[in-house]
Amino acid sequence: MDGSASSPTGQSPWMPFESRRRARDEKREAVLRTAVALFLEQGYHGTTLNHVAERLNITKPALYNYFRGKDEILYECWAIGAERVDESIDEIDATGGTGIEKLRKLIVSYAEAMTTDYGKSLVRFDIRDLTEHNRRIVRLAKKKIDQAFRDYIGQGIEDGSxxxxxxxxxxxxxxxxxxxxxxxxxxxxxxEAEAIAREFAIRLTEGLAIPSARKSMPKSTTKKAGKPPVRKRKSTGGSR
Amino acid sequence: MDGSASSPTGQSPWMPFESRRRARDEKREAVLRTAVALFLEQGYHGTTLNHVAERLNITKPALYNYFRGKDEILYECWAIGAERVDESIDEIDATGGTGIEKLRKLIVSYAEAMTTDYGKSLVRFDIRDLTEHNRRIVRLAKKKIDQAFRDYIGQGIEDGSxxxxxxxxxxxxxxxxxxxxxxxxxxxxxxEAEAIAREFAIRLTEGLAIPSARKSMPKSTTKKAGKPPVRKRKSTGGSR
DNA sequence: TCCGTATATTACCTGCGGGTAACAAAAAGT
DNA sequence: ACTTTTTGTTACCCGCAGGTAATATACGGA
Incomplete structure (x- = not known):
């Protein structure tokens, strides 16, 4: 329990009472990092904006410089997670491969996402806490992810994998x-995140896979997903 | 959208403004049925006690004749679901069988539970909305369920199934x-619930099972779980 | 040095919803 | 029929948390 102590509170760009100058985006992100962590810890309804602000060494109204309201913060947390998964899917779609290979890649990516805060927000946050507008976006994105799983499976059945x-x-x-x-x-x-992902990629497909008569499983499937230049998030498109 | 209309609102023992005389327990259960349905529909925090009461043709304070508070209602909903799963586990433990047979039985029972309102409450409700005391009970029960899965798998490995x-x-x-x-x-x-259960029992174990060299899978596994005399719930043990 | 903008603060409003008090009307007992 | 208990109702309280208004401070540029 510190509160007013001088401990450098983790990753807050607001130093207790001095140099505040960092770029706006960094602060926005800091808010989201803190918020998502708290939402996961204490639940969305168990977390107050005061609580979020306190962890950042600021006060509640300051948050309204960056977000229109609590539900927008929730949405943005969710959006970051969704975007990452989306990128994974796009990558997988871009590269070739049999159905089961794609499926395994998706499993690995998705499993790893689930070990991050933003990834968890995809499944732990309640869609009903969002605006109707954002709710629609979320539903759409979830549908797309679900569709990817189905597509790869369907494709795998067609190509015999x-x-x-x-x-x-x-x-x-x-x-x-x-x-x-x-x-x-x-x-x-x-x-470890990677261990989980690897294990699940095997376990979840071993019942589906058709042994390819040659080798049991291509080792290349588990190759590290080389991240491309860290694409910038498209600035808050349609949040409210 | 009815409110005051004369439609027999589902299963409420409280007729709009007349004959009310049913036994206490039935009313308690009616409250829980309504509550669990609403909690699933609109979320726990999106559901008000007024809302619950309204659906039952009564007013909010009347609910306090049966429950000490909102969180107790939540807990009891959860407890009903948990108890059912618990009973399934006890039954499975009682009957013999190989590890994989037990595992399949548990999968079927659990999957079917997940298609009921009370069953869903096991996974859709947030444990943090409960009292510390009830939270402990929940955690314990969840651990027991998880342990059952692990036990059956472990046992299956030992007995070679x-x-x-x-x-x-x-x-x-x-x-x-x-x-x-x-x-x-x-x-x-x-x-259909049963179809889901059957499919999952196969799909989730086909990667684990060791083909028994003789026949691929004993058909008896899927036999209808003949319910015993519908044991009475032990009246609200330690709720608050 | 002075001004404008961005960003923070303090103080406040407000509505919602859980919970309670006081009272009324049945049911049940005698 | 009278009383007691159970189970409703109406009317109210109140605390919390999201959100706003008014204001102060820092920063960046001319």
Whole structure:
């Protein structure tokens, strides 16, 4: 319990009472980082804006310089997570490969996302706390992700890398396992993010895969997803 | 949109303004049924006690004849769901069978539970909305369920019905798929509860099972879980 | 040095919703 | 029929948290 003590509170760009000059975007992001962490810790409704502000060494009304309201903060947290997954999907779509290869790549990406704060917000936040407008965006994005799972499975069935199955239910089963990670994973836990992702990519597909008669599984599937130049987020498009 | 109309509002024992005489327990249950439905529809924080009362043709303070507060209602909803799963586990433990057989039974029971309102409350309600005391109970019960999954998998590995694997992660993967049902399932959807359960029992274990060399899968696994005499709930043990 | 803009602060408003007090009307007992 | 208990109702309280208004301070440029 410090509050007014001089401890450098983690990653806040607001130094207790002095040099404040950092760029606006950095502060925005700092707010989101703090907010998402608190929302996950204490729940959206258990977190007050005062609480968020306090952790940043500022006061509540200051937050309104960067966001229009609490629900917008929630939405933006969610959007960051969604965008990352979206990028993964785009990458996978861009590169070729059989259905099951793509599926495995998506599983790895998604699992890793679920071990990050923003990723967790995808599955732990309640869509009903958003504006109707943002709610629609969220639903759309979720549908797209779900569709990716189904597409890859369907494609795998066509190209012979996945055996016939109920595509919809299989997608649900896989997505469910992955989403659940966002509920049980804790940063300091025994399981490393990458290890989880690797294990799940195997476990969740071993029932679906058709042994390719040649080699059991291409090792290249697990290759580190080389991040491209860290594309900038498109500035708050349609939030409210 | 009716409010004062004469439509028999679902299952409320309180007729709009007349004959009220039913037994106390029935009313308690009616409150819980309504509450759990509303909590799932609109979220716990999006549901007010007035809203609950309104659906039952009564007023808010009347609810306090049956419950000490909103969080107790939440807890009791949760408890009903938990108790059902608990009973399933006890039944499975009582009957014999190999590890994988038990695991499949648990998957079927749990999946079916996830298609009911009370079952959904197990995974859709936020534990942080409870009293510290009830929170402890919930955590304990969840641990027991998780342990059942792990036990059956471990047992299966020992008796040779399941191949070696990471028990903890496998249990998480399976539980995750099942829990997810509680998020996407809707009563009027295309998927029938039993069909979902059957499909998941196969899909989630086909990667783990060791083909028994003889027959691919015992058909008896899917047998209808004959419900015993509908045991009475032990009256509100330690709620607050 | 002075002004304008950005960004923070203090003080306040307000509505919502959980919870309670006081009272009324049935049910049940005798 | 009278009283007691149970189970409703109406009317109210009040605390919290989101949001706003008015104001002060820092910064950047002429």
């Amino acid at each position: 996945i055996r016939a199955c109920n595509v919809k239910l299989s997608a649900f089963a896989i997505a469910g396992s992955l989403n659940w990670i966002g509920h049980w994973h804790q940063p300091n836990g025994a399981l | 399941i191949r070696a694997c990471n028990v903890k992660l496998s249990a998480f993967a399976i539980a995750g798929s099942l829990n997810w049902i509680g998020h996407w399932h809707q009563p009027n959807g295309a998927l």
